[in-house]
Amino acid sequence: MADETDLGGCWAAGERATATAKPLVFVAAVALIDTDGRVLIAQRPPGKSMAGLWEFPGGKLDAGETPEQALVRELEEELGIDTRESCLAPLAFASHSYDDFHLLMPLFVCRIWQGTVTPREGQVLKWVRPARIGDYPMPEADVPLVAQLRDLL
Numbered sequence: 001m002a003d004e005t006d007l008g009g010c011w012a013a014g015e016r017a018t019a020t021a022k023p024l025v026f027v028a029a030v031a032l033i034d035t036d037g038r039v040l041i042a043q044r045p046p047g048k049s050m051a052g053l054w055e056f057p058g059g060k061l062d063a064g065e066t067p068e069q070a071l072v073r074e075l076e077e078e079l080g081i082d083t084r085e086s087c088l089a090p091l092a093f094a095s096h097s098y099d100d101f102h103l104l105m106p107l108f109v110c111r112i113w114q115g116t117v118t119p120r121e122g123q124v125l126k127w128v129r130p131a132r133i134g135d136y137p138m139p140e141a142d143v144p145l146v147a148q149l150r151d152l153l
């Protein structure tokens, strides 16, 4: 058995997992990448939880939906673009406990869609270079995802 001091940062940072009463919330998110290699992020509007933070497009899964189906739907509703499940490549996922819920969120990458990205819900959108995403404050769950996205791009 390893000595506690040999186990590294992840051991020191945590406690043994125990079940909690927090609801598990399934959200699907996507990094849209344009032909210049820039990534689309959207600012959460005033009045919503985590208002002002920047996030990847996406949203909660409806009952019976797969993450891919939810994203095809959300991209049409939120951004007015059309894509296909086969154009969504899984990259990573977040499993993150917020105060009042636990978020399980796969992040996909999408480079192919039809139509022009349009903020259909009044949200502020930005195309950002991977090296600059860190300039935009994002929800806690997104921090490790951004690092993995930067490695990919």
Ligand SMILES: Nc1nc2c([nH]c(=O)n2[C@H]2C[C@H](O)[C@@H](COP(=O)(O)OP(=O)(O)OP(=O)(O)O)O2)c(=O)[nH]1
Residues within 6 Å of the ligand: 027, 028, 029, 048, 049, 050, 054, 055, 056, 057, 058, 059, 060, 103, 139, 140, 141, 142
């Ligand atoms: N779309 C998206 N949601 C994210 C990201 N990171 C993150 O923690 N979330 C959280 C914020 C929300 O609590 C939830 C997404 O919910 P939603 O987009 O369907 O609905 P909402 O904003 O009305 O959510 P809420 O106010 O009910 O919390 O996931 C992200 O990068 N993209």
